[in-house]
Amino acid sequence: MxxxxxxxxxxxxxxxxxxxxxxxxxxxxxxxxxxxxxxxxxxxxxxxxxxxxxxxIQNYTGPLSDPVFQRYLLNSLYIAVGNALLVTVLALFATYALSRWRLPGADNIFFWTITNRMAPPAAFLLPLFLLYTQVFRIGNWTLFDTQIGLILLYCVFNLPFAIWLMKGIMDGIPVEIDEAAMVDGASQWTVLWRVIVPLAAPGLAITFILSLIFAWNEYLFAATLTSVNARTITTGLAEFVTVTGTNWGQMAAVATISILPALIFLVFVQRYIVTGLTFGAVKE
Amino acid sequence: MRSNRLGWLLLSPSLIVLFIVGFLPFLYVIWVGFHDWNIFAATRGMTWAGANNYRRLVFDQDFLAALWRTLVFTFTVVTSELVLGFVLAQTLTRQFPGRAFFRTIYVLPLVVAPIAVGATWRLMVIPGFGPIPYFLERWFGIQYRIGTYAEHAWATAVLMDIWHWTPFVTLTLLAGLSAIPREPLEQAMVDGANRWQVFRYITIPMMMPVILTVVFIRIMDALRVVDEVYMLTNGGPGTATTLIGLHIFRVVFPKTDYGYGSAMSLLVLYVTIVMCWLLFVALANVGKQKA
Amino acid sequence: MLRHRLFVTLSILMLAAMVLAACPAPVAPPAAAPPAEGEATWWRTAAESAGCVGVTIRGVSESTPPSNFAKDVLAPAFERDTGIKVELETTSWDQMYDKAIKDMEAGTGIYDFVYIEQDIIYAYLANNYLLNMTQFLADNPNLAAPDFDFGKFTTFIDYFKDAEGNVYGVPMEAFVKIYLYRTDLFGDPEAQAAFKEKYGYDLAPATNYEQYRDNAEFFTQWGKDRGLELWGTTVQAASGHPSSFYELFETILPSGGVYNWGINMENWKASVENGGTMNSDRAKAAFQFWLDMLQFAPPEATSSTWDEVAASFAAGRAAQGWVYGENAAWIASDPERSRVVGNVGVALPPLADESVLQDAEEGRGYIGYYDGGAFGIPVSSKNQACAVLWNQYIGQESVQADWAVAGSRVVMDSTFDDPKVQEMDAKTNGYFTLLKEKGYLFAGAPPFPFHATIREVIAPFVYRAIAGELSAADALDQAAAAVDAELPKLGYGE
Amino acid sequence: MTETKPIQAPVEHKGRRGFLPIETNTFDRVFISVVIWIGASLLWMRFIEPLGLSVWICTILCIILGVWIVKKG
Incomplete structure (x- = not known):
């Protein structure tokens, strides 16, 4: 006792x-x-x-009042939010399709999407650089050094992850629910937006936040595929390391600032994390 | 019945995007991998080399050592993260005061950029500027030198990865644990099973899909780590922390050996895909048995 | 509920973004003395005749004080005078290379001018990446600025010429890697007495290896006895970063009498058996000397790249050391960043023996590293004429002095005479004088088109020697063998 | 309230069962063949080619194996 x-x-x-x-x-x-x-x-x-x-305090006020740094911060914000939105919407469509239709070869497509995330990045920078500077061009406009370029690029590793995450959530929503709504006369779109989206909300939230974090934090591709206009905050971090001394104080300040936005998002979706991260392996 | 056309329509945007930014570069890398192409060579441009790059690769001690090192690294961090994550997820299934607070603090590392993670850890462990070697030496007389001792650098890299990614593993496992039905557990307890038996014969099998999924994701990401280690040690001392991602990075960037670097990338991609595919098949089969 | 939350968060962030964007941009401080009226109109006329007004030219450079001066001061002044906008991307060292090379190799034409470090120029020339500026100015005399003349530069510009003397880049920075020591420590009577008693000769800045070793040992012990955070020397020995390779091959080996990385440039061989000197006894002795210095260096030495060496010295943690010249000025004069302001002495690096100095005097060798870079114009640039104007603009005599003070770099002889530079020279105990008078003893990297590739071949052996996995002799033997194997693959010395 | 639902794999395979220990569709079998071919070629280049046997022998063997897997696997 x-x-x-x-x-x-x-x-x-x-x-x-x-x-x-x-x-x-x-x-x-x-x-x-x-x-x-x-x-x-x-x-x-x-x-x-x-x-x-x-x-x-100058470590903070210095970068914050520097227009170049402000632009980096804004770029990061646009790119991360843009990519997270794009990835979430694409993954929603894709997983809805994978889960509700018997598409031939669907499981192979599913595995193929994931392999996109596996490539060691270094060797893929050259082809991407060539694609972005020479192949995808309209007149003088290229994808190089544009926000949209990075938004698209980050799909390579965020979309596979998101599709995997969302596939489980989608499979967990019984088909009967769709069918009941269809019987009531709802169109496919209405079902998707009015029925599926609310039910999949925790998964969508976690997809959004994780994509946002990955996109916000990416360094190597951002450094290679941007120049002046679309540079992000993580590439800015590397600029503090110079031959004539690394400005560790300012670098740490910028790193601290760069954590904040992702952190705010994370706190908001905290309680959906646990329900959202099941990867379809276990269903409620 | 619904027509497949709408299904393909919904799927196609994702496929198109992945085709453009994922598959096209992949084809190009295959093409380059069959060529000799070093910007600083006396002969300019690409020359067809057939499978020679791969012939060189299978005998390349530096490459094989880096690959092996990466596999050891991956095995070490994934196992540690899994065990640690499982224990922590188990404690989080209990309600206790402060749980939400701990959990919130605990996910902080997830939001730090890998490059900042590397920089921060470097700041912590550089002798003369960082607190860890300073206090270790003052309090315990231990000389902690990541630039000199291979074991110290290796341990720091492993610890850094565990710090960064255990939260993710924990949260995913927690999601799995909280979705496990309670009835079989209670039934087993009534039948007189002890805690270990319940854990071994009920919890683990039910968690298998989640565990495999987490392992899959972590292996996939741990095999391509670059930024953190690049900032922390740049692969040193010697080649102690030169993981394969960094090794390829060095061949492709400063050495500008595009042909050979592409071949290396593809070989690593091959290893990753095979490992992950086996896991994937295991995952599918676990699902089948249960169903 | 969830969507509501997300929406709220999003709007907060967007709001924050807008507030940030609305912050008034601080006005850039006025440039170096604005050029005289006549010149200003010349620039404008030239820009108009070349169709450059309103054009944006883009460059890439490493994020260093000289580059930042070009970006923050010269670029706005240039835009005011010509109507050409300059976007200069300053980034990290490896990114700078990678992007410039990718751009020029692919012929993309993103960059209208690129930073060319002295050691990479041979690779760029071999690949025909760069525009021949001499030729271009001869073909377009109306674009040749009256205030610009290649003849005004120091001999450093010779590195950017081809065999016929055509110039491919306008020098924008140049330094030597020098020997820094602490005048307060070396001048301390107590230390002087103790040193004399122990070693039997006077304490002084080192001129040879033995003396350097004695100094290092002495001050390490001196620091230990007094409980100071003080060691005998800096060593740039990051065990995973090319900076350690550079200190060894461009500073230590030359001072030990081994030049051009020990590679025989007639047959492209490195090992002694094949006619090279990379694993010669002199090279091994110099390497061993350098490795021995690690025991007298602060503990961060094996993690120190170029910037951390400067930081260690500025923190007062080392009594002497090899430090890149671009750091000399701020270490000696900027109390915001340095603990040793006013206590910094400058001298030539210590040498293995007299013969090295003789070699250097007679042009057979060199005693240390002359470092720097230039802005060159890729042939793939779509705005060559505008970039040529920019390159001439930064090559004017009138902008040099302020630039020298901001970045302790000097590319023209006349700059040394400017009062601002003289003032800086006094603060640094004669760094600029040393650069002016002894610069000829130093040399840039050897003319290897395969510079970066071979560096990556050798560097791992250096790292392993620092980590103690290999002895100095073994490391050089193996490195020489590896170089002999790699160079034929690149098409040299088959 | 969580209710008991069967735990499922993220993807259900709909193929057939051949001599391979798992259910496969045609694409899976092609994939397996390619994976084996690459792996065998690499091993061949490391261990057998130095003995003098060309890597093409390995390729031919792998093609035969591949056809068999795709047909019967």
């Missing part, structure tokens, strides 16, 4: 100890980034300490 109670108490202590340790481990690098962003370049030479004694 007594041992059982002790066991229970120990269990609780263990649980909290685990989570507190984990929280510290999770937060430490991010906190350190913030600490670095609070220091001037000379202060960074001091012996490392985790305390913030003074705040060197």
């Amino acid at each position: 007594k041992t059982a109670r002790w066991r229970k108490i120990l269990g609780w202590i263990g649980l909290y100890a685990l989570w507190i340790a984990l929280t510290l481990f999770t937060v430490l690098p991010i906190y350190w980034m913030f600490v670095v962003s609070s220091r001037s370049r000379v202060q960074l030479f001091d012996a490392p300490t985790l305390l913030i004694r003074s705040f060197y």
